[in-house]
Amino acid sequence: MDFRTQIINASAESYEKFLPHISVDTVVFGFDQGSLRILLLKMNYNKEWFLPGGYVGKNEDTDEAVKRVLHERSGVKDIFLEEFAVFGNPQRNQQSFADYPDTLWNKQRFISIGYYALVNYTHVVPQPDALSETCQWVDFKEVAALNITMDHRSMINKALQVLRERLSHKPIGYNLLPEKFTLPELQGLYETLLGKKLNRGNFYRKMKNIGILLKLDEQRKGGAHKAPDLYRFNLDVYNSILQEGLNTW
Amino acid sequence: MDFRTQIINASAESYEKFLPHISVDTVVFGFDQGSLRILLLKMNYNKEWFLPGGYVGKNEDTDEAVKRVLHERSGVKDIFLEEFAVFGNPQRNQQSFADYPDTLWNKQRFISIGYYALVNYTHVVPQPDALSETCQWVDFKEVAALNITMDHRSMINKALQVLRERLSHKPIGYNLLPEKFTLPELQGLYETLLGKKLNRGNFYRKMKNIGILLKLDEQRKGGAHKAPDLYRFNLDVYNSILQEGLNTW
């Protein structure tokens, strides 16, 4: 079955199952070896890259819709999700599928709800959908060079901007790091998310003062040089700060 | 024309003009005499209070839709707006209009995009719509005692929570205060938004260090006691910080 037939068949089904005019798109952040990565797909149709996304079932919660879509793309359930912006320009997907009939599901005007997700890189098995030639992790630094569809580039940038702002109000790391991790690894995560270096001594002290770290009685052996201490998060404290926020002012 | 006829007539028109299943609701914040107020309407139908809101035209930007709605409710154009959350629970408006036919526009499942607006209290002339008995400013402290429809109370709380978080990354006041204002007034605004007292000396120094204030060569006469200096915002600096954000970390 060729791409055209596929997408026209899917169209009819989508009108049945989903709310019209509403889509969700997700910027999935992963962290591996000190670099920030996002999950992208590449369309068969026009070879453009795009974010994992989908539509909201007629009786489905929007958050659940995103979780369903991400489970299909990554094999992971229970993903940490937050809405970060809505993209409601009526022209945003106007040029898409120009050579298809106007009644095609995909040619509707879509208001897209933007989510970001934080996932453990190692748990993800990227799975392309039927209309994509690939689904893979892309280093954030390489995103600038890609041909990205519609407004998905600005979605990515906005997601990171909002994530950075929330970084000063909420703890982060539980969803991006393995269960046991070292302080240099946590610092590396913050540095890549913020895009700048932080002072080591201050970072250690700050993290310890927040009170979300539990030092384990073991160390990460095997690497060259001194073995760093392993930590895990104190989930009680972590979650309560996620709720109440760190106070500024 | 009675309420029932009215709403059924409006229904047909809404199906023509608006995107289905999508609504916008706005928490309009105003500031007067040291107290925080929000704009609320009271439904004729069931006497419940609700936020000014509406629907998105089939070829209208979501932000524009909110501006249109707020212009109708307040007479004000060029309102400062930010999206703060999406409310997508499929049950959120389930009980509404139980005694009306299922085909009624208002009985659809709606995913609502939540905005907050910051407006100059004195510029607003509240205007009820055809289905409401009143549209008025309500002191934020009195909101808790009101009978509020659907999830609009949690919308209000969430709006204030997000606004407080953004307060440490963005300047505020230009949209809520008169053009010329005093430092005690600005401090009062921050205190009511944050819900706590701030130290005078530190607040003064902090504000002056940010560099968004211009001290005028005049004072607020007429009140009792010492006449405070008048200030206005340095809009160039103000807007650039709105864009780039105040840096934490």
Next chain:
DNA sequence: TATTTTTTTGTAATATTAACCCAAAGACAG
């Protein structure tokens, strides 16, 4: 009308606390 009282503003001086930077000590591989 002149003077005092009261209250708030604007700012300075000081103490306390937190953030920041640097470098020494500890640990481990080679």
Next chain:
DNA sequence: CTGTCTTTGGGTTAATATTACAAAAAAATA
């Protein structure tokens, strides 16, 4: 031993909290 990386501690600077006080203006008093 040596080099490199992790931790920790000390010293410094910046931010915040506390206190104090003079200046200003309306209101009260004489």
